[in-house]
Amino acid sequence: MDPIIKKQRIASLILKEKIDELSKSEKEELTSWLQASPKNKKIYARLQEKSFSEDIARYQQISTTRGLDNYRRRYVQTNKRLLGKWYWAAAVAVFIIGIATLFFYQEEHPTVAKTTISPGSSKAMLILNNGEIISLSEKNKTEIVATEELSIRNEGSRLRYTASENTKNEQANNYNELIVPKGGEFTLTLSDGTKVWLNSQSKIRYPVIFNDITREVYLEGEAYFEVAKDPQHPFHVNARNGVNIEVLGTSFNVRSYTDENAIETVLEEGSVRMSQGKDAVILSPGNKAVYLPNEPIQLTTVNTELYTAWRHxxxxxxxxxxxxxxxxxxxxxxxxxxxxxxxxxxxxxxxxxxxxxxxxxxxxxxxxxxxxxxxxxxxxxxxxxxx
Missing domain, CATH: 3.55.50.30 (Phage tail protein beta-alpha-beta fold)
Known part of the structure; x- marks a missing residue:
């Protein structure tokens, strides 16, 4: 058995023993491990001296409906989709990793350097239609454009476009580009009310306002979309290699990095059509569509939180x-x-x-x-x- 899997397995057995959930066969498995070497017995003895009350409480909460409901209330619209079995399994796996860390710290100390690698932050670069480049971050909240027809405002971690009803259609020919570097993230509200969460090393090109026919944006990297409903004007996300995602009003994730062969769409709500040339699939909530060059688009069922947790x-x-x-x-x-x-x-x-x-x-x-x-x-x- 792979050493990582083996250690996680033993950690899970010790956890189950502490909460009286160990089956007869699992008890035999744990006993066999204990008898395999004196080193295992020493580790086990040391663990009996430690209190895992907080970790056990966390495990027990994860394994209850209440624990899932808490997660849904925080991140998920409960009535519209369910986490299903995957999130419980993932949460337990994450917990066991934590227990394994404590458990095997008795066996060997980590050698990873203590140099701190800090996480990213809200930052991006906005390129206006006239070529002007504006740096966006928490520090420079400002009104970039303010006219009777159009407002563009940097709110620190979100760029917001607001158009009045009398905005002229000629603005639809003016494109802006939002570029998020490595170590960055940013949120964008388009003029129609569509919200876009951009992950690190991503960029999106879009019109200041949309025309009277369709709503089209161009994405490189990864983004999560909450599309404002407008059945008369379909929303299109254009990715690499001629891949297009068409929606009317929905929530979905698109991943299209230049250093990855695959282009994927994961749908949380609504319905989308992903196409490349004559090849096309219709996604329902919980579906993932993957395009690889010279292959048909593949459609599978997944748990969407695996692909969208980065947004939270x-x-x-x-x-x-x-x-x-x-x-x-x-x-x-x-x-x-x-x-x-x-x-x-x-x-x-x-x-x-x-x-x-x-x-x-x-x-x-x-x-x-x-x-x-x-x-x-x-x-x-x-x-x-x-x-």
């Missing part, structure tokens, strides 16, 4: 490779990742990280869970793996 300040990983995890985190923490051996890329890990914490907590958990080692050199994270 959290990254959640469920059986993801270290390569995929660090690719996402490198954008937010503005770091480069170097692998000293290829084996490190394919190690699988489940866990989560709050976007606004430094990265060390997650790295330590991954190290202790088994095999993976990290070293920080300035803004470069060096990753290695040993069996």
């Amino acid at each position: 300040g959290q990254y959640i990983f469920m059986e993801e490779s270290v390569e995929n995890i660090l690719k996402q985190l490198s954008r937010w923490y503005d770091i480069e990742v170097f692998y000293s051996n290829e084996a490190a890329k394919s190690v699988v890990f489940s866990g989560d990280v709050r976007k606004y914490d430094d990265i060390n907590t997650l790295l330590e958990a991954m190290e202790i869970a088994g095999g993976i080692h990290f070293r920080i050199n300035g803004k470069t994270l060096i990753v290695s793996y040993s069996e």
Whole structure:
């Protein structure tokens, strides 16, 4: 068994033993592990001296309906979609990672450098139609444009466009571009009321106001859309390689980074059509559509929180490779990742990280869970793996 999976498994058995949920077969499994080496017995004995009351309370809350309801009230419109079994499973997996961290700290200390890698923040660059470049951040809240017809305001972490009813259609030919760098995030409210959350290393091009026929934007990177309903004017997101997502009014996530082959759309509410040339699929809530060059668009059913948690300040990983995890985190923490051996890329890990914490907590958990080692050199994270 993979060492990471094995350690997480033993951690889960010890947890179950403490809350009297250990089955007969699981008790035999734990006993077998204890008898395998004197080292295991020492670790187990040390753990009996510790109190895990807070962690057990957290586990028990996660495994109840109340725990899920709390999450829904905070982030999810309860009546419109359910988290289902996946979130419970992910939450338990995340908890077990935490217990495994405490558990195996008895066995080996983390070697990750204590250099702090700070998280990103709200920042972006706005390019106006006339070529003027404006830096946006929490520090420079300001009214960028203020006329009777149009207002463009930087509210610190959100750029808001407001158009009056008598705004001239010629404004529809004026395009702005919002660019979010590595280590940044920003929110945009378009002139029709559509809200867009832009993830790190992303950019969107859009008209100051939309024309009388359609609403079209151009995306590179990742963004979450809450599209204002307007059946008479379909909303289109144009991604790379001629991929187009058409909606009338809905909430969905689009991921289209230039350093990734796949372009994916995950739908939370409403209905969208994803197409590339003559190939097209219709998504229902809970669907993910993936386009890869020279392949038909693939449609699957997923739990959407796995793909949209970043909008709520959290990254959640469920059986993801270290390569995929660090690719996402490198954008937010503005770091480069170097692998000293290829084996490190394919190690699988489940866990989560709050976007606004430094990265060390997650790295330590991954190290202790088994095999993976990290070293920080300035803004470069060096990753290695040993069996």
